[in-house]
Every structure is written in C-alpha cells, then in structure tokens.
Amino acid sequence: MVKALKYLLKEGIQVYQMFISYLPGTAGVVLRYRYWRKRLRYLGKNVKIDVGVYFQNPEYISIGDNSWIDRGVIILAGPDKSKRERRYIPNPHFRLEKGEVYIGRYVHIAQYVSISGIGGVYISDECGIAAGSKIYSFTHHYRSDKEPDRLDIIFSPQVTHERQFMIEGPIYLGNNVGVAMDSIILPGVSIGSNSFVAMKSVVKDSFGENSLVAGNPAQKVKERFLDGGRKHNEQGELSFS
Secondary structure, three states: OHHHHHHHHHHHHHHHHHHHHHOOHHHHHHHHHHHHHOOOOEEOOOOEEOOOOEEEOHHHEEEOOOOEEOOOOEEEOOOOOOOOEEEEOOOOOOOOOOOOEEEOOOOEEOOOOEEEOOOOEEEOOOOEEOOOOEEEOEEEOOOOOOOOOOOOOOOOOOOOHHHOEEEEOOEEEOOOOEEOOOOEEOOOOEEOOOOEEOOOOEEOOOEOOOEEEEEOOEEEEEEOOHHHHEEEOOOOOEEEO
16 A cells, blocks of 8 residues: 555656756746756756756756756766766866766757766856857766677667676857757867857767867867957956957
C-alpha cells in the first residue's frame, strides 16, 4: 500500500510538471517561474521559461535576471560520476564545479537549443544562443584515446560503461557573445567577450575577445567590431560596446 501511494505521488508530480511545462500563455509563464524558482539553484527576476523546456538536475542550474529560456530548450546538468574512460579538457576560464550550468542576465537561449552542461557551462551576461545550436561540455567519442584500435567502443549510452569513451571539458562564453543558428560548441572551448559565431559553425578551439568565427572547424575570419569593440562616448571617455 505504501509503495502504491509513493508511486501515485511520483506520477502525480510528473503529470503536474508536464502540465505546467506545456501550459501556454501568461498563466504558463507564471506557473513555470514559480515551480522552477523552488527547484533551480538560482532563478533571477523576470526570467521567462517557455513551453517545453527540460531541465535535468535543476539544482545545478542558475539563471540570471531578465533572461529567456525559449521553447523546447534542453539543459542537462549535474556531474558525471561514472568511471567511464574519458579525455578531460581543462578550461581556466571556468571556475565553477563540474556539472554546474550558469546562465547570466539578459541572455536569450532560443528555440530547441541543447546544452549538455555535465562538464560545466558558463554563459555570461547579454549573450544570445540562436535556434538549434548545441553546446556540449560532455559527449561521446567515436574511439578510445588509449586504445584507438579497439573495435568494441560504441557511440551510444546504451552499452556498458566499459565500451564507452567520453570527452569532457567545461565551456565558457564571455559577455555579449552571439552564437548563430545551428552552430555547435564542443568541450573545453572558451569564447571571449564581444565575439560572434557565424551560422552552422563547429567550434572546437578557443577564441579571444572580439572575434568573428566561422566554418567547420571554426576559424577567426576578422574582428567583430571595429576598434576592438570599443568606442568613445560623448564625454570622450573610453567605453565598451
């Protein structure tokens, strides 16, 4: 009887979560905010969580003020504690714990973006991640680094851990970074402030501030802003764009 009640309670919570996840209109926005405010590590003011958003391990996810998590976004968080063989790519710009996902203020995560934050993801203020883009701090690899001739390494999480090889590395995006539609950012990457990633780029290397990068693999093609992204205001003082 006790097991049956626990099962019904768990199912009831899941049904309620599904209901509010897909409830349209203002009522849905308000209910989702109230629901996730109690479950995320941090949820700032005036955050809009749209229809169909999925959070894995929400206690590892923080979202700053005035950000918008758009329709169908998937954010995976929480550290991987398995003993799967992996290549770890350190990132000195990432200063949180493994598995933490931090999204700053005034950020837009557009429709159907996927963020694998299991290795850690930090998205600074005023960034825009366009529709269909992917950010992977943790992903499967097609072969083992130590034994590249092994034929039993499988590109699937459905096999035993002994037959998987992972790549893990936290990702850091500085302030005012734009990532255009359908781009992919791979483990260990840092992209400096005021940079822009062109549409359908695959970013596997890090880039400094004010970079415009494009291609597969992405390369810096020029600076995003003239004068290093700086301009003089009316008083003659130097300010950043």
